[in-house]
Amino acid sequence: MLSSASSPTLTGAALDAALDDLSATGADFHRRGWSLGTSSNYSVLVGRDPLELMVTVSGKDKGRLGRGDYVRVGADGRPVEAGAPPSSAETMLHVVLARQPGVGAVLHTHSPAATLLSDHYAGQSVLRLEGYEMLKGLSGHSTHQATELTPIFENTQDIPSLALKVEERLNDADHPLQHGFLIRKHGLYAWGADIAEARRHIEVFEFLMECELRKLSLA
């Protein structure tokens, strides 16, 4: 569903601009309460040959990110340069997503709505979103008469195992991952062809989850 446009390698001013955009995105998400307590992590694809991403360094305040708060990692999820600070513990989730053609940026948020809905619907293992005009903000939906099935994975600290499950679903023709997934009592992952599209997808999911949560609290 994402265009498979080739992603040129990001260097110099273009890379700086990308990191600044990620940092501004983080400041906005932190302000909204979607990335509190140094939670969340963000990445942008730097190049595909070899696969390299810039990922937020573990434990950074997402309201105050600067260019020095990202680390370059390779296809194995490890820092490319010796002595670099460790990237987020969830880096392998970014890597398996970035391996998909057309994925240029991955954003992960921890909102109250994602935390609560991923628990509320854990029994069905899916959050069903349908009939909303806002669904058109997810790349590929051209009408509100769409259904977005957002899988909910059980939370775990075994990230390699979760990354494998995510990769299986990415390649599952019958039940593919579309634009995002939830981890129970944890948060949301969404991605896009570039930072702007990934941010749009996060905003759409967070908006729709806020709607669903408020709907559940109507008397």
Added chain:
Amino acid sequence: MLSSASSPTLTGAALDAALDDLSATGADFHRRGWSLGTSSNYSVLVGRDPLELMVTVSGKDKGRLGRGDYVRVGADGRPVEAGAPPSSAETMLHVVLARQPGVGAVLHTHSPAATLLSDHYAGQSVLRLEGYEMLKGLSGHSTHQATELTPIFENTQDIPSLALKVEERLNDADHPLQHGFLIRKHGLYAWGADIAEARRHIEVFEFLMECELRKLSLA
């Protein structure tokens, strides 16, 4: 209910100022969560002879609008200049509203409250707001003992057909559109003699919908 003051043609610095005001309005609405995910669209009347509007270009982030993110469209809803980027898919709704005497600006928002209430009251096809002091913020209401009947239209991707329905209601002496309308699970349209009045009307509706939604969640 709107004054039919003539709207002089906007050019040069006055047009720039109008676009900057729309962009600042968008940044505020985006911050409040009323225009997330590149949803929403805004327009200002440029002139009536011929009818021309500046409308937001389709798909722009409403928190980061600049002067280049608007396109000039004519009475048919199409860009006046060849090669211009497409304006919002809902441009014809802006055009039928701007055709009304005294309408100088049209704003469309997608808040959680508008999304949920337009669905909750879809059976009655109307959101009834009454007895609130805040109603006086809608042009023409001089007391809180007023009733604002905000029509709810079913959502559709057939915008020309919806534009026709809106136009009929604008000219329906018995049940006229007053200051705004809702589209089910989609959002709010409101307008005014100028950007300031349209923004005031949006703020009033969004405030009152937030009140109504919170009232529905009291035990």
Added chain:
Amino acid sequence: MLSSASSPTLTGAALDAALDDLSATGADFHRRGWSLGTSSNYSVLVGRDPLELMVTVSGKDKGRLGRGDYVRVGADGRPVEAGAPPSSAETMLHVVLARQPGVGAVLHTHSPAATLLSDHYAGQSVLRLEGYEMLKGLSGHSTHQATELTPIFENTQDIPSLALKVEERLNDADHPLQHGFLIRKHGLYAWGADIAEARRHIEVFEFLMECELRKLSLA
């Protein structure tokens, strides 16, 4: 309950600073959703001999106030200078409050919580707030074991009549107005010895009303 410290006449830079502080207060209240849609009005005492106040001009956007958006009014609530723009329709409420010894500023807000609670408790004509540590932010309460009885008046467009009722309660030794009052489905008035104290009182009331409203929505 307010200290009866004499209020020196505000002129020149001190007056400008006071207006700038009111404008910054308005920007913050607007951001919080307490003063949307050009609702609300604010005043600061300029002098007592004769009684003069600077009150917000009617219909101004409270998120964008500047020094020119205030008008000087006298003890009769009318502009002192010929040709001045009209002040808020509710100016006489500001005047009767400013007549009290020790009152140097009056702030009026329209929040969803004030709108809903003033309706919810209209039958008792009072909002009872007790046992909260935050009550200590209201001048004169030195413990959380306090009870603040906030009267609720029915809404009316007859402001002189409402101003009389408020004045009676200000001088009612048995049931005095303490720090603020509510108008049904309308909003909150609070005041203080100066702008900082009035703002603190608004923040305390709005916080406590938010608590009360959220408590009412617990299952």
Added chain:
Amino acid sequence: MLSSASSPTLTGAALDAALDDLSATGADFHRRGWSLGTSSNYSVLVGRDPLELMVTVSGKDKGRLGRGDYVRVGADGRPVEAGAPPSSAETMLHVVLARQPGVGAVLHTHSPAATLLSDHYAGQSVLRLEGYEMLKGLSGHSTHQATELTPIFENTQDIPSLALKVEERLNDADHPLQHGFLIRKHGLYAWGADIAEARRHIEVFEFLMECELRKLSLA
């Protein structure tokens, strides 16, 4: 659970930077509605030999703190310098916390969620938080399969007595205070090795309390 790294004495530019960071933290907490009405108080450890803290001066607007709004206090909770303005009435709570090895900063907030949950669970004297990924933001939790038991103390104006109770719990090997505690209908105290860690702990607790409160309002 906090590292017992020695805390060097803060002087000069390092002290200024610490106060500026506390002030920026206050501005953010005030914006979020966690420190309204001049509520809350914040401190940073200056040195251990002798024990000295900089604590917010009583009654300051937490959205507008400057370097002059802090007072240096000693191990007895009193200002070190003669003629200094009084620090917060709750200074002794800061002092008993700062006495613990590894505590470099203490933050106290008054959010609606803390106010309501500390009352809702007052019967159990504890707020139980478990199974949330966000718990990993509390120093020492390495998995979401953790349980944070946050004690709730009854509110009192007798701060020395409350400070004793807190100190007992800090030294109670069976039921130690971990990262924070609540005071009923009052608010949250949390701390950390430095300002950044204390702020992270506040953000984690406030996030989790917001989740718990919203969960309680689901139908």
